[in-house]
Amino acid sequence: MCDPMTWTTWATLAASTAAKYAAVQKSNSAMEEVQSMEAARQKKLRDEADAALNTNIDKSGVIDVNTEIDAEKNKRVADLTNAVATNQGGPGGPETGLQTLGVSANNKLVQSDTGARASEGAAQTKSLANAMASMGGFKDTMLNTGMRNVRGLQEQGRLGNFMAGSSGAAGVENEFASHAGDNMKTIGDILGAVSVLSGGYAANGTTPWMTATEKAQVLADQAAKVAAGTATTTAGAVANTAATTAPLFGLFTKPKPGPWKGGYVMPPRGAGPWKDKYDF
Amino acid sequence: MCFSSSDGGAAERARAEEEARQGRIKQGTAAINEKFGEFGDEFYAKRKQEFADFANPDAQRQFKDAQGGVLYGLARSGNLASSERARQLGVVDRERDAAAMRIADKGAEYANNARTQVENNRTDLINQVQATGDATLAANQAMNRAATLRPSPAFEGLGSLFENSGNIIKAGRQAEYYNPGAPGVGALFGKGGKSVSYGK
Numbered sequence: 311m312c313d314p315m316t317w318t319t320w321a322t323l324a325a326s327t328a329a330k331y332a333a334v335q336k337s338n339s340a341m342e343e344v345q346s347m348e349a350a351r352q353k354k355l356r357d358e359a360d361a362a363l364n365t366n367i368d369k370s371g372v373i374d375v376n377t378e379i380d381a382e383k384n385k386r387v388a389d390l391t392n393a394v395a396t397n398q399g400g401p402g403g404p405e406t407g408l409q410t411l412g413v414s415a416n417n418k419l420v421q422s423d424t425g426a427r428a429s430e431g432a433a434q435t436k437s438l439a440n441a442m443a444s445m446g447g448f449k450d451t452m453l454n455t456g457m458r459n460v461r462g463l464q465e466q467g468r469l470g471n472f473m474a475g476s477s478g479a480a481g482v483e484n485e486f487a488s489h490a491g492d493n494m495k496t497i498g499d500i501l502g503a504v505s506v507l508s509g510g511y512a513a514n515g516t517t518p519w520m521t522a523t524e525k526a527q528v529l530a531d532q533a534a535k536v537a538a539g540t541a542t543t544t545a546g547a548v549a550n551t552a553a554t555t556a557p558l559f560g561l562f563t564k565p566k567p568g569p570w571k572g573g574y575v576m577p578p579r580g581a582g583p584w585k586d587k588y589d590f
Numbered sequence: 591m592c593f594s595s596s597d598g599g600a601a602e603r604a605r606a607e608e609e610a611r612q613g614r615i616k617q618g619t620a621a622i623n624e625k626f627g628e629f630g631d632e633f634y635a636k637r638k639q640e641f642a643d644f645a646n647p648d649a650q651r652q653f654k655d656a657q658g659g660v661l662y663g664l665a666r667s668g669n670l671a672s673s674e675r676a677r678q679l680g681v682v683d684r685e686r687d688a689a690a691m692r693i694a695d696k697g698a699e700y701a702n703n704a705r706t707q708v709e710n711n712r713t714d715l716i717n718q719v720q721a722t723g724d725a726t727l728a729a730n731q732a733m734n735r736a737a738t739l740r741p742s743p744a745f746e747g748l749g750s751l752f753e754n755s756g757n758i759i760k761a762g763r764q765a766e767y768y769n770p771g772a773p774g775v776g777a778l779f780g781k782g783g784k785s786v787s788y789g790k
Contacts, residue, residue, distance in 0.1 A: 390691045397690035412670035423673040427680030435687040479608040486601035
């Protein structure tokens with residue numbers, strides 16, 4: 311049956327181990343929570359970045375770019391046509407008053423020629439407008455694409471910046487989380503110290519509430535027991551040694567006659583199961 | 591409790607500071623975008639129109655000169671009522687149309703340059719706010735940059751827009767110079783030999 315101090319030692323040792331285990335569990339759990347929350351934040355930002363990138367890529371395909379070039383070209387054509395129309399006869403147009411000079415003298419042939427020249431001029435103007443619009447439309451599209459890319463890059467930069475910042479904060483949180491079990495660990499350490507102390511008492515057979523005299527008495531008793539135990543052990547050991555070594559000493563004594571008494575006597579030649587087989 | 595695992599709120603503070611920083615960057619970016627929102631399609635259309643307003647008067651003057659030069663030349667050579675009139679005035683008209691398109695095209699170029707400048711400034715400011723996380727500074731700088739981007743740049747003229755017409759006029763004058771007695775030369779002013787009269 312164990313004494314109270316032994317019980318205390320076992321109990322505190324178990325409690326200390328449990329507390330330390332719980333401390334590690336608590337730290338791990340807190341760190342896991344921090345990491346899981348940070349992973350969720352990073353995923354959200356990454357999803358945003360992916361969406362921004364995909365939106366940009368979606369608008370950069372060959373078909374999309376060609377469609378955009380056509381749209382920009384059409385805008386330019388409309389713009390140039392409008393500029394020509396405004397300039398020819400609109401409010402801002404260059405009416406000089408000279409164009410009617412001598413018109414009254416034009417015969418039908420000249421009038422027809424004038425009409426033909428006007429049509430030819432209009433066709434050339436249209437062709438030129440188309441060519442200019444094609445180049446302009448391409449430039450406009452490239453400008454739009456460049457701006458979209460820059461804005462996309464900015465957005466990616468912002469999200470990358472946020473990811474890095476969040477990660478930095480998570481580092482501090484993780485460091486704190488790694489100390490989440492410190493209280494339990496301290497309790498475990500204290501219980502461990504108590505178990506060591508109580509183990510000492512248990513080994514001595516004393517208790518903390520014994521008086522000094524009682525302790526001295528117990529220790530003296532133990533010393534006596536130890537001394538007695540040592541004497542017994544020494545005597546036993548000597549006897550044991552003697553018993554063990556005696557036959558060895560017997561080897562060097564003169565053997566007594568008779569089979570198996572006092573030693574081993576070599577059987578005479580021809581006797582024994584091996585008979586004449588061996589000649590010593 | 592005499593022992594505690596508290597870090598004095600460092601972790602919460604770090605997270606709160608990071609969230610505040612991100613908030614400031616978002617706020618600063620929004621302030622920049624809001625300020626630069628004035629540079630929309632209307633602004634660029636206006637820039638284009640400003641160039642047209644700048645270049646059109648000169649183009650009109652050049653047109654009048656070219657048309658007058660050609661007509662007077664035709665009149666002097668007695669070709670006012672001729673197919674040559676149709677040809678030469680056709681050249682002047684084509685150059686007028688081409689000039690109108692060049693003006694429109696150049697206006698679009700000025701508008702695109704303005705778009706590029708605006709975008710570069712916006713990018714600079716956004717990079718800055720992302721680096722500093724200072725929303726107030728970003729908003730102030732956006733205001734300043736917007737103010738510098740608003741006015742029109744010094745436009746450059748398009749130079750001579752009626753070169754072909756000018757060549758026709760020049761050729762007519764050279765003809766007059768070398769052969770003042772040629773038929774039709776000086777018709778309107780009564781100089782030279784065979785003149786052509788109108789209204790007969």
